[in-house]
Amino acid sequence: MSTTEKWISWISQFTDQIIEHKADLNQLDSAIGDGDHGSNMDRGVKAVKEKIDQGDYEELTDLFKDIGMSLVSKVGGASGPLYGSAFISMAKASKETDDPSLLLEAGLDGITKRGKADPGEKTMVDVWHPVVDSLKKGTLAQSDIDEALESTKDMKATKGRASYLGDRSIGHIDPGAQSSAYLFSTLLEAGVLDD
Amino acid sequence: MTKSTGILIVSHVKEIAEGLVQLLDQIAGDITIKTAGGTDDGEIGTSFDLISDTLESFEEDSVLCFYDLGSAKMNLEMAIETTDKEVELMRTALIEGAYTAASLLQADVQPKELNRQLEKLIIKE
Numbered sequence: 352m353s354t355t356e357k358w359i360s361w362i363s364q365f366t367d368q369i370i371e372h373k374a375d376l377n378q379l380d381s382a383i384g385d386g387d388h389g390s391n392m393d394r395g396v397k398a399v400k401e402k403i404d405q406g407d408y409e410e411l412t413d414l415f416k417d418i419g420m421s422l423v424s425k426v427g428g429a430s431g432p433l434y435g436s437a438f439i440s441m442a443k444a445s446k447e448t449d450d451p452s453l454l455l456e457a458g459l460d461g462i463t464k465r466g467k468a469d470p471g472e473k474t475m476v477d478v479w480h481p482v483v484d485s486l487k488k489g490t491l492a493q494s495d496i497d498e499a500l501e502s503t504k505d506m507k508a509t510k511g512r513a514s515y516l517g518d519r520s521i522g523h524i525d526p527g528a529q530s531s532a533y534l535f536s537t538l539l540e541a542g543v544l545d546d
Numbered sequence: 547m548t549k550s551t552g553i554l555i556v557s558h559v560k561e562i563a564e565g566l567v568q569l570l571d572q573i574a575g576d577i578t579i580k581t582a583g584g585t586d587d588g589e590i591g592t593s594f595d596l597i598s599d600t601l602e603s604f605e606e607d608s609v610l611c612f613y614d615l616g617s618a619k620m621n622l623e624m625a626i627e628t629t630d631k632e633v634e635l636m637r638t639a640l641i642e643g644a645y646t647a648a649s650l651l652q653a654d655v656q657p658k659e660l661n662r663q664l665e666k667l668i669i670k671e
Contacts (some may be wrong), residue, residue, distance in 0.1 A: 424595050
């Protein structure tokens with residue numbers, strides 16, 4: 352499989368996961384947000400699928416750019432500009448490298464630049480940050496993703512919609528962290544990291 | 547276009563944005579005020595495409611943008627990064643800030659003085 356095909360396979364598996372878990376994501380978001388994370392992501396990944404099904408991608412840059420712009424245009428909630436910025440940053444980085452750890456590190460930079468969240472604020476960054484660390488060490492395993500996701504449960508939200516709840520946000524998994532966990536689980540499953 | 551600066555209102559809800567314009571029109575008849583409320587398909591949320599297209603549709607080169615919550619700001623920032631217009635992201639309370647700005651623009655108050663008067667209405671990071 353060529354490099355581009357592996358990344359396309361990843362996005363396609365991520366799309367399936369989001370569609371399958373749409374109701375679960377909405378439910379997580381109902382607890383601490385506005386209840387639409389699953390519906391928003393569902394709309395976004397379907398737009399991504401429609402876009403990349405029409406394309407013939409030889410360059411990662413074009414693939415990531417199309418994914419990013421589709422998410423920015425279609426998601427509707429805060430996840431649109433956040434996931435969108437991740438992929439647009441990955442598109443820029445892919446002009447220099449096809450190393451997954453560097454690409455996803457660029458993705459994380461895109462998210463933090465857009466959302467200004469630091470680790471520990473109960474956001475998607477709390478999954479992205481440790482995952483990118485493990486990726487750079489070459490040790491990423493499903494257990495790292497699970498652990499990062501679970502860690503958001505006891506955090507108090509200080510960024511995003513959940514921050515309006517203050518202490519009441521404690522005890523719930525962050526929905527953006529959950530969708531990010533799907534993103535990285537499927538990254539492992541799609542074999543993007545295999546040589 | 548009878549004034550050099552326009553106002554853009556971005557809200558998660560179309561009717562909130564449009565309702566605010568009704569209020570502003572009472573006191574700022576010569577200011578171009580446009581809205582980008584809700585998503586492309588009329589749902590609750592904000593749309594980068596709608597914000598970006600609305601921003602480009604201003605005849606004015608300078609636009610003050612007022613917004614409500616989280617994704618409105620991020621989508622606005624992305625739209626601002628891709629336009630040639632001189633756009634200012636206003637971190638004030640939406641209604642109070644837009645109302646004050648509209649009154650001052652109508653009275654030909656200069657940008658520096660306008661920003662000074664809006665300072666006490668800033669509530670967003």
